[in-house]
Structures are given as structure tokens and as C-alpha cells.
Amino acid sequence: MSQTSLFTSESVSRGHPDKLCDLISDTILDACLAQDPDARVAVEAAIKSQRLFLFGELTTTADVDPAELALQAIRVAGYDDPAWGLDTDRLAITIEIDRQSREIAAGVGEDGAGAGDQxxxxxxxxxxTTTGMPLALSLAHDLMERHDALRRSGSTWHLGPDAKAQVTIARRDGRPVGVTDVVLSSQHSPDLPLRQLRDILREEIVYPVLRDLRSDTERLQLNPAGTFHLGGPAADAGLTGRKxxxxxxxxxxxxxxxxxxxxxxxxxxxxxxxxxxxxxxxxxxxxxxxxxxxxxxxxxxxxxxxxxxxxxxxxxxxxxxxxxxxxxxxxxxxxxxxxxxxxxxxxxxxxxxxxxxxxxxxxxxxxxxxxx
The missing domain is CATH 3.30.300.10 (GMP Synthetase; Chain A, domain 3)
Structure with a gap:
């Protein structure tokens, strides 16, 4: 007898506070590797409101400015307008970055042959899927990428950088057979009425992503909590590695x-x-x-x-x-x-x-x- 079960996965936008911190950390890493491929980097970020904390270890010959790189990443993530709750001109940045422990460095070795940790x-x-990824997660990522592309296109400037997506699929005998639920929430401008926002999310994001996986029975919950004006670090703290x-x-x-x-x-x-x-x-x-x-x-x-x-x-x-x-x-x-x-x-x-x-x-x- 066949058995049906449900499975759910989520994704978040690049403007989500935790993902913003991931982008800051990886932007600093990339800047170091661009100048010094042997750089040893372990840099994390924490952000809340108008305060950013950069901390960790950095051993490199690269000449980088972590604060300026962080501001660059914040703008890339979509916080290039104070209206979204993060003003880079007012952001207070605290930096606590030391060199890598000599004992860890000795264990890893100059050539990086040894593991950097247990x-x-x-x-x-x-x-x-053709990408080798679970279907629920693949669709959730697609929703967030579509959201990102839409707001960057300029056609929907009312959409804010902070957003989350969640997809539930039905499985029969362990194999996916369809989508049952989609939850999608997006930060948005107060100028955009909630009803119009939901129309945009449904018609411009959800339907193009689901395509032939759409059915008459799937449930769409679009900004189910209502308006979402205050987002990003103004609403929630962010931390590298939390997603x-x-x-x-x-x-x-x-x-x-x-x-x-x-x-x-x-x-x-x-x-x-x-x-x-x-x-x-x-x-x-x-x-x-x-x-x-x-x-x-x-x-x-x-x-x-x-x-x-x-x-x-x-x-x-x-x-x-x-x-x-x-x-x-x-x-x-x-x-x-x-x-x-x-x-x-x-x-x-x-x-x-x-x-x-x-x-x-x-x-x-x-x-x-x-x-x-």
C-alpha cells in the first residue's frame, strides 16, 4: 500500500539579516583571497539596527579594509536606501579581528594538508531534480532568486530586501508528487497596499516558479502576517552561519x-x-x-x-x-x-x-x- 507524507523546506533572501552577515563574511574572505590565496580567514559578523560587529581571525598579507567591505556587501544585499531600515552612513562598526592561533596554524601546516579542526x-x-537537490528546497531557493531578480529589475521597487519562502511537497512512497503549500513573505514599502503586494507575489513570483507543478489544491500564504514594512536588521538581529x-x-x-x-x-x-x-x-x-x-x-x-x-x-x-x-x-x-x-x-x-x-x-x- 502506497504511503503519502509531507516535507517542507525554506529559503531566505540575501537581505535577510542572517544572510546579510553571511555575505559580509564572504565578501571579506574573497577580498583576502584575491590578494593572498593562502590567507587564513575566519571572520564573522553580527548586526542589529545601526550597529555591526566584525570579529574573528585573519592571517594574510592582503591589505583589506573590513569595514569598507562590509558596507559594500550591505549595499549589494539591497540596503542602498535608508527607507529599508539600514542607513550605511549612520552604521556604527566595531572590529575585533586577531591573527589565527599559532597552534591551529601549526596543526594545519603551511600547505593546508591537515584538517583545520576536528x-x-x-x-x-x-x-x-536535475540539480541533485531536494525538490522542496530547490523551489524555495527559486522563489527567493525570482524575488531578488524582480526587485533588482526596478519594475517592483516597492519590494524590500528582506524576504522568506517556504515550500511543502507531498511525497508518495518517498517520491515527490506535487506541491501542497507555499508560504512567501516579503518586506515592502508602505506605499504598496497589502492586496496589491499579494497579487505581485502570486503572479510575478509563485506562479512563474511553480509552472507545471501548480494545481488547484495548493495553498498559497502570501505575507500571512499582514504588512511587512520593517525588516532586515531593524527588525531582527543577524549573525553569520545561522542559516x-x-x-x-x-x-x-x-x-x-x-x-x-x-x-x-x-x-x-x-x-x-x-x-x-x-x-x-x-x-x-x-x-x-x-x-x-x-x-x-x-x-x-x-x-x-x-x-x-x-x-x-x-x-x-x-x-x-x-x-x-x-x-x-x-x-x-x-x-x-x-x-x-x-x-x-x-x-x-x-x-x-x-x-x-x-x-x-x-x-x-x-x-x-x-x-x-
């Missing part, structure tokens, strides 16, 4: 707990999560499973991972390491931090683009490419 990371892929489920798989797979943004690739929280995603997607692309979750675990300063483990649906998880070996792939060697960094070319300034709409399932990122 920890466990997960990668995931599914055949639900790790949005960043990864929308709850469809586990997460090791480590955030990504603001961290250079010697931090396995980031680089090994990218490697695990590449491995999981390769399993799906080879037809070895319908869903695949990969776990990597490391000890600080050690090169080879402590473990490489798989959980799959529709495939033989216990034999996957052997199957990769038969295909000429040594997964343990592949997951040495230096090998990950070199294979994926992670010392480049590519990270600001990851700060919104997810790190996975998007074109142009090397961890989405097939294993060589």
Missing part, C-alpha cells in the same frame, strides 16, 4: 553543525562539506542510488579523514567505497584537505556568491562537477 561533515544528493540548513539541503539530510561563510578552505567545515556533496552527486550521476548521504570525519591536523561513510536509498551503501576503488577513485586520498582545495580550486575568491540561495545545486561551482 568535526564531521555531510554531503547529499538525490535524483528528485546552515538553508545553505545545505533544507533538512532533507543531516548537517555536521559547522557553518560555511567567512571561512577559508583549510577549514574542513566548508571544504569537506563541498567534497562530500561532490561525492554524493557522483553516486547519483553514476546511477548507484536514488538518494545518497555522505559523512566525512576529521581529526585536527590530520590529513586523511577518520572515516568516510554512506547512507543510500535504492543502492548498496556498504559496497560504495569498493565500487569507487574499482573505478579508480581512492575516497580517503580524495578527501585530504589539500587534495580537496587543489581539486576544487578553493583558494579563489568565489565565496560571496554562495552567501545566498544555497551552496549546492547551482551552476558554476566546482563541487557540482563530476569527479575526475
Amino acid at each position: 568535526g564531521l561533515m555531510f554531503g547529499f544528493a538525490t535524483d528528485e 546552515i540548513i538553508v545553505d545545505t539541503y533544507g533538512g532533507a539530510a543531516r548537517h555536521g553543525g559547522g557553518a560555511f561563510s567567512g571561512k577559508d578552505p583549510t577549514k574542513v567545515d566548508r571544504s569537506a562539506a563541498y567534497a562530500a556533496r561532490q561525492i554524493a552527486r557522483d553516486v547519483i550521476n553514476r546511477g548507484w542510488a536514488r538518494r545518497c548521504e555522505v559523512q566525512l570525519a576529521y581529526a585536527i591536523g590530520e590529513e586523511r579523514p577518520v572515516s568516510v561513510a554512506f547512507e543510500t536509498e535504492g543502492g548498496p551503501a556498504p559496497t560504495l567505497i569498493a565500487r569507487f576503488r574499482e573505478a579508480g577513485v581512492d575516497l580517503h586520498a580524495l578527501c585530504i584537505p589539500r587534495a580537496i582545495i587543489d581539486r576544487l580550486e578553493l583558494r579563489r575568491p568565489i565565496y560571496a556568491r554562495t552567501a545566498a540561495f544555497g551552496h549546492f545545486g547551482r551552476e558554476g561551482f566546482p563541487w557540482e562537477a563530476a569527479l575526475a
